[in-house]
Structure formats: C-alpha cells, structure tokens
Amino acid sequence: MSAQRVDNREMKEKNPWQTPVTIIITVIGVIAIVALVTVAVLQNRPLPQKYKYGIVLDAGSSHTALYIYEWPAEKDNNTGRVEQTHSCKVKGPGISSYAHDPLKAGESLRVCMQEAEQRVPGKRHQETPLYLGATAGMRLLNIENSSASDEVLKAVESALQKFPFSYQGARILSGQEEGAFGWVTVNYLDDRLTQGLDTTGALDLGGASTQISFVSEKFDGSESPSNSVTFRLYGNDYNLYTHSFLCYGKDQALRMTLAQQTQSGQASILDPCFNTGYTVMKNYSVLYDSPCVSDRKPQNAPATFNQTGKGNFTECQEVVKSVFNFTHCKYSQCSFNGVFQPLLQGPFGAFSAYYFVMNFLNLTDTSIPLKAVEDKLNSFCSTPWNQIKQQHPDVKVKYLAEYCFSGTYILTLLTEGYKFDQTSYSNIKFIKKIKGSDAGWTLGYMLNLTNMIPAEAPDSPPLPHAGYVSIVTIMAVLLFILFIVSLRPLWPRCSKQPQIV
Numbered sequence: 001m002s003a004q005r006v007d008n009r010e011m012k013e014k015n016p017w018q019t020p021v022t023i024i025i026t027v028i029g030v031i032a033i034v035a036l037v038t039v040a041v042l043q044n045r046p047l048p049q050k051y052k053y054g055i056v057l058d059a060g061s062s063h064t065a066l067y068i069y070e071w072p073a074e075k076d077n078n079t080g081r082v083e084q085t086h087s088c089k090v091k092g093p094g095i096s097s098y099a100h101d102p103l104k105a106g107e108s109l110r111v112c113m114q115e116a117e118q119r120v121p122g123k124r125h126q127e128t129p130l131y132l133g134a135t136a137g138m139r140l141l142n143i144e145n146s147s148a149s150d151e152v153l154k155a156v157e158s159a160l161q162k163f164p165f166s167y168q169g170a171r172i173l174s175g176q177e178e179g180a181f182g183w184v185t186v187n188y189l190d191d192r193l194t195q196g197l198d199t200t201g202a203l204d205l206g207g208a209s210t211q212i213s214f215v216s217e218k219f220d221g222s223e224s225p226s227n228s229v230t231f232r233l234y235g236n237d238y239n240l241y242t243h244s245f246l247c248y249g250k251d252q253a254l255r256m257t258l259a260q261q262t263q264s265g266q267a268s269i270l271d272p273c274f275n276t277g278y279t280v281m282k283n284y285s286v287l288y289d290s291p292c293v294s295d296r297k298p299q300n301a302p303a304t305f306n307q308t309g310k311g312n313f314t315e316c317q318e319v320v321k322s323v324f325n326f327t328h329c330k331y332s333q334c335s336f337n338g339v340f341q342p343l344l345q346g347p348f349g350a351f352s353a354y355y356f357v358m359n360f361l362n363l364t365d366t367s368i369p370l371k372a373v374e375d376k377l378n379s380f381c382s383t384p385w386n387q388i389k390q391q392h393p394d395v396k397v398k399y400l401a402e403y404c405f406s407g408t409y410i411l412t413l414l415t416e417g418y419k420f421d422q423t424s425y426s427n428i429k430f431i432k433k434i435k436g437s438d439a440g441w442t443l444g445y446m447l448n449l450t451n452m453i454p455a456e457a458p459d460s461p462p463l464p465h466a467g468y469v470s471i472v473t474i475m476a477v478l479l480f481i482l483f484i485v486s487l488r489p490l491w492p493r494c495s496k497q498p499q500i501v
C-alpha cells in the first residue's frame, strides 16, 4: 500500500506537464492568444454606421419626382454603395407646364421638399447636396420661349433655396447627358462598373424624349462624334454611344400621330390607336402647342375635333411608322431621322414608360416571339373601350386610353426605329427599379456631380473586417498548436504507463 503511494508521487514529480515552468508558459501562451484575438476583434469592430445624403429632383415633362440617396459616410469614394432611400412624386404637371405662372412651379415642389426635410436627419441637412435637373419638357419650352423657361428655372431655384439643404443649382440637361447618366445609373446599380464587366445598354422613354445608350465594339465615336461620350470609371475606359430623340417621348409621339391624322383640319378623326367606343373632344390649339408639331398646324381648322377610337393595331402601326423618317442616312447605318446608330450590342435595360406600358400589357417577358407581342397588342387594341374600363377600374383613364397607342409605339420604336430583331429584342429587360433604386438619369447625375465615381479604381483594404478577424483567429490557433507541438519532447511517452524512474 505505502510502496504504491511512493511510486505515484514519483510519477507525478516526473510528469513534465506539471512542472511549474510548463504551466506558466501554457497560461501565458493562452492569455497572449486570447489578448491578440480580442484586440483584433475590438480594433476592427465596425463603428456605428453614419450616412450621407443627396437629393435630386427630376423635373420631367409630365411630372417632377424627388429622390433621396444615402450612402455610408466613410464610403464617399468607394464602390456601389449609394442607394435610393425615398422618392416623392410631385402633385401636378411638369414644371414646363407652369410657363404662364412660374411661381406655381416653385410652389408645387413644397410638399416633396418638406418630406425630404423629414427624411434626411436634421444634422445632415446643411451638407446634403440638392440638385434639380430638367429634361425634355423644359428643352421644348426653351426652344419655344427661352425667357419663359428661364423664369420657370428662376422660380424653382428660389423655392429650393428656402430649404436647409446645400442647393447646387437647377438646370436643363442635354439629351446626351440624360442618356449617358441613365446608362451610368443602370450599370452602377448592377455593379458592372466597379468590376469592369460588360455593360448593359439603357433605353429610356419619357414623355417628351427618348434615349438610347450603349457600348458597341463597332463604335469608336469617329463616325458621329456628337453621339459619343467617353468615360474613365474605376480604371476602365468606356466609349458610349448615346442619342436622345426630342419629340419621340410617348406624349409628344402621340401628338405627332394626331398631327399626322389631322393634317387637313377635320372636325373628327377615326383613330386606329384608340379602342372602339372611346371618344373625346380635343382642342386644335392645345394639340399643336408644341414645337414638335407647331409647324404643321392646319390652316382654317375648327377650334376642336372629335377623336373616336377605331381599335386597329395594324393601321395604328402604319400611322405610328409615319412619324419616323427612314429615307435619308449619310452614315454607314442609321436608326431613323438620319441619326447614326452603330450595331446594337446588348443586353439592354428599358425603363420609365417602357416599363409602365409593357408591364400593364403583360409584355415584360421578352423571350416570347415578336409575333406574339403583335398578337397581344392586336387583341388589346381591338377590345372595346367599355370592356377595357370594366377590366381595369383602378387604372387612371388617361393612361388606360393610351395603352393601345403606347404599346404600338414602343414596339415600332424598338423594331423599326432602333432595329431590334427577335434575338436582340430578347436581350431587353423591362425594368422599373434595380436593387430598390429607380432606373433613370438621376442617380448617375448625382454620382457624377459629387465625384462619387472615381476615374481610377480606389485602393481597397487588403481584407474586409470579417476576413481580417478570421485570419487572426486562425493564426492564433495555429500558433497555439505549434507551441504545444514544440513541447513534444516534454510529452509523456505513454499516457497509460506511469513513467517510473
């Protein structure tokens, strides 16, 4: 009994794991590793997120919309992190409709601007840039009456300056800017620019103009320099083809088809682009009050005419085609009206009215044959107006009445105008939003003016926070294992057999 106790004591004394030095080294090692990992985690813990904001007003031809964008404060100059957090549709028509009462244009923005005051945190108000960009409605007013358009811009400027934001100006965008910034928005939101991926073309259909923008390998800008915009973004060069067709927005195109049908100043027309049973009285002076048609106003026309629907898609397509000019082209190839267009190169994102109309008509699936699109439009156009109204009691009557025309116009613009065929058509995606932000020129405009898209790729930290913490933890564990292994000579030879010296 007593001999065995002595043996056990000797064994304990000889077990190297239990020497005070080994225990102290092990404890210090563990403490050092825990301290290392803790420091790494605390040092790299993400700080509470602070945001910056930017506000853009899109003063379109049919209405004005306000967009608020937000991005993490420390990522001013970094990759795709700007998001739309709020939008507000201004009540009433576009600012160009206030030419006779410019003050009202300013007043109309008040409700949305007050909403922006609520949405952007008070302490950020002063540093939040505020921009207003006007598009084709104001371009047309500027052509028609430049002093009136100046007055409208002055009125919106003084209204916007009353708000606590950092007002950066109100101006009319050129068609080229509108097209190019729409393209930037789509590709930024799709994360294509930071990664240098192949880009998506942008098709924008507004009320007064329409834009087509895409990068084509076949286009170096030399054949038609006015259609070329070059960018260097995140270290990549882009040579963008872009064209804006003034008067080929949905509302002005409708005016042009009506002008085509009222050339002789009749008192009534049978319009194939409207459903049967639809009838409305229109004013000649209102219809022709636009630079898109004013030079065609018939002499001696009565004050009004009756527009009655005939609901015939094929005839509608003929009338719509007549507003495009395909006869002359001084370049290697043209879209229409003698405008150069390089070979289409997709994919394409089609937004604004393209989306509103095709979504309503259940035609956003572009994998279906073009013939099926025609059949669907044929069927919609030939449905009596009463039936259409009954089937869609919640849709605004103005939009509802125009869907036969709008669908026919979109199909004709894409296939006859821009020359999309079955294959390239299937590369179009009708979109409203990308990752929560509306597709349109506003985001690209703000990114450009706030210098938020650098020409060169920004230096990024070698590792993100999570990667950094993981690597430190793995290294610490490996070090610990290495340390244990390095003590191998001190390990007991056999754990089961007591070592008796």
Ligand SMILES: Nc1nc2c(ncn2[C@@H]2O[C@H](COP(=O)(O)OP(=O)(O)O)[C@@H](O)[C@H]2O)c(=O)[nH]1
Pocket: 059, 060, 061, 062, 063, 094, 135, 136, 137, 205, 206, 207, 208, 209, 249, 250, 251, 352, 353, 356, 357, 360, 399
């Ligand atoms: N069907 C439909 N059309 C819309 C809607 N909102 C705007 N539109 C029309 O779509 C066209 C383009 O609108 P928008 O992109 O706002 O053009 P902008 O006013 O010229 O900037 C105009 O003809 C508008 O009247 C909608 O919600 N539904």
